[in-house]
Amino acid sequence: MAHAPVVAVIDQTLETKRRPPFDVVYEWVTTVDHKKIGLMYIAYALIFLLIAGFEAVLMRIQLAVPNNHFVSPQVFNRLFTMHGTTMVFFMGMPILFGFANYLVPLMIGARDMAFPRLNAFSFWISAFGGLLLYFSYLGGDGLYGMGSAPDVGWFAYAPLTAKVFSPGHSTDYWTLSILLSGIGTTGTALNIMTTTICMRCKGMKLTRMPLFVWLMVVTSFLVFVAVSPLTAAQIMLTLDRYLGAHFFDTQAGGSAVLWMHFFWIFGHPEVYILVLPAFGFISEMIPVFSRKAIFGYPAMVAASVAIGFISLSVWAHHMFTVGMGPAGNTFFVFSTMVISVPTGIKIFNWLATLWGGKIIFKVPMMFSLAFLFQFLVAGLTGIMLSSAPFNWQLSASYFVIAHFHYVLVGAIVTALFGAFYYWYPKVTGRMMSETLGKWHFWLFIIGFHLTFDVMHVPGLLGMPRRIYTYEAGRGWETLNFIIGIGALFQTVGTLIFVYNMVRSYYHGEIAGHDPWDAWTLEWATPSPPPVYNFAVEPTVRSRRPLWDLKHPEDPDENYE
């Protein structure tokens, strides 16, 4: 038997004529198709990636030499606030949810998400949140006071956000945009959870779901638990600012530490909300390009679920310096160190998947391997930070900045780039250029290491985060100069990536439905998939339905 049972019939409606632009816009604005919504999420997040990346470059120019006057302290403080807020809420989460939207139904053999209209609502409300955040540049202090975006930092510690320290409306734009993004995120998480529980195709038992889908389930669970306290905190802050409440208003007896707890009980699971989908990408790409089944699937699932639960108990490791006392500190040292065990299990299983394989160095795999090394380092600097007395030295220094950028860029963005090269052919029907992809890879990776390897050192030499300038003579100036050069490399690499995407859309090699000889269901339908995804609902008998089809003499179902 050939591929026939799972391949959709070719849809005649794909051969469409050119339509007037208004019709196209109308179709995208009103769509409830999970694939179109997924793509809108991704496009919107990419725009914010470029904006927030540009903000990072401005900061690196300012810090490249000591006592620089490139931007004023006020502008610099807005830059790091907007960079952090944008990257976490309007780049990281939307882009991962975009991929999940596109891939989850395809991977489980469903025709759409469980709640298509909720899906569209979630996207548009998140998008509105992002626009609101940037509208603050105009509206924060009224149109006459240009340049009044939020400047309270992305975790906006109280009481800096109190009306007395943050007059005007810039902090309100920050609060409201995050509130809206939270509503959208919760809606999408609900959708993903329901879809995976209720809409799996015949034979797709939970134990046969692709790991990416499993990781999105854990991510969605974390969104439910983590976003609620954030939303509550934003509402409390708004009450403080406008209705005379005193939750965080220390001048009236409120508690600054309460805000920290609210923020980090969201903030640390948030790191896992961002990194678990990246684990998902890697768990899909490494087996395909090693030509082997994932090693230890049940252990991988168990580790993911364990990470989900443990990640809810580690938040106060962001607060080792607020004076929690020895008992509190010791508890959070322990919970934080424990989370390295399931995380280690994941790394070892990926390594074991490589072991004995035939590793093919296509661009998605190159990014996956870079992810492995970089995530290893990020995890190890995480262990250093979990040791509270070491953390008293490192926290709020450039070492922390280097550590979490190693996670966010070295692991998440690197995995995302791999995912772009891997699934682009499915989405557009064309391959991305391997040559440009390799340029992108090497420039970006070299830039990444120049910037973020070196960035650990000024932290060890006493450089705190969020300073707009520094004096010479502390041993920081050379390091910051090198960090700036690295930013340049990353910028060029990213621009090549954007160019590659645009160029390949028109000139890329035709991909066919399964260019990587992969094994999960999304590769069983044409590229791009028709609106209904699968003409006939697929039936699966193992974790790798396409492997079974390609190797009828030795199907996976015999081993699971």
Place this chain on the structure above:
Amino acid sequence: MLPTVAAMNHLSVLADGAILRSPTTIFDPAATPARSAFELSMLVLGVTAGIFLVVGGLMLYAVIRFRYRPSDSEREPPQIYGSNQIELSWTVIPILIVVMLFLSTTRVILDTEAAPKPASSVDVTVIGHQFWWEYRYPKLGVVTANELHVPVSDPAKPMPTYLAMSSADTDHSFWVPRLAGKMDLIPNRLNTMWIDPQEPGLYLGQCAQYCGTQHAKMLLRVYAQSPEDFAAWIKQQQRPAEQDVSANPAVAEGQTVFMHSACINCHTIAGTVATGRYGPDLTHLESRDTIASGPIQNTPENLRKWIANPNSMKPGVLMPSMHLNDHDLDVITAYLVTLH
């Protein structure tokens, strides 16, 4: 090529080892809390470096050894689905490492946070302000700003300094890397930390919790002095400001201008009508090396420029320009430089 020249300069600085001589490195501890954190950090660095070498080495080996070669057959490699024994081993070994690191960490936490306070310790109240530090020695009756003086503590005869910390406005953090890890100053909350510098000298640091526009120029200077020098400093700080200004008419006029302008709403000069507490205490301004919380040398020229327009030297500072004319600036500066 300018960038190339700059890069060359930077490389020569690297070769000089300027980085190793950083006055704020955590790897050159000069007090017990910093030293115990340093020793723990060496253990943690050693363990993590070991893990990196083993796991990173295995990854590198796998990537090279198991790469696809054109000479390979077209057959897929053997499919291996997992192994419970192997899973168990790479679960148990990390757990053992975690337990070991956890226990060593706990010991340092207790040694630092639960150490008994010796009776011979010096008490200082540290209050963070946007964007400067207030230091009060409640038992000694001394109030000063931005430059903290503490006695050197001989391990045989310990005289540690206990810092009771809070904030007047937003969150701040006290970080002098060579003396101790950081501790936050949070309004409505009292935190404590202790330091016991063992060598006399100047230890630098700065605010490590974003506290507003000029977070970057909220620098820390800790002067560790021999017990005798420290006692002498305390004695000098306990005196009220010099009041006899009749010898110099400019100084006398400066004092009059100062006492009749808004300066006194924010600044204290002990023994005068100036009792404001919003800004730094100026009673012994001239005993300090710097102004504006560290970034500016305390010279008469800088002081005059600062009074004329603080925002030009430290944009975002809360001290306003008083729009004084040149003459008033001259006499106020003449008065302030007498405050030894």
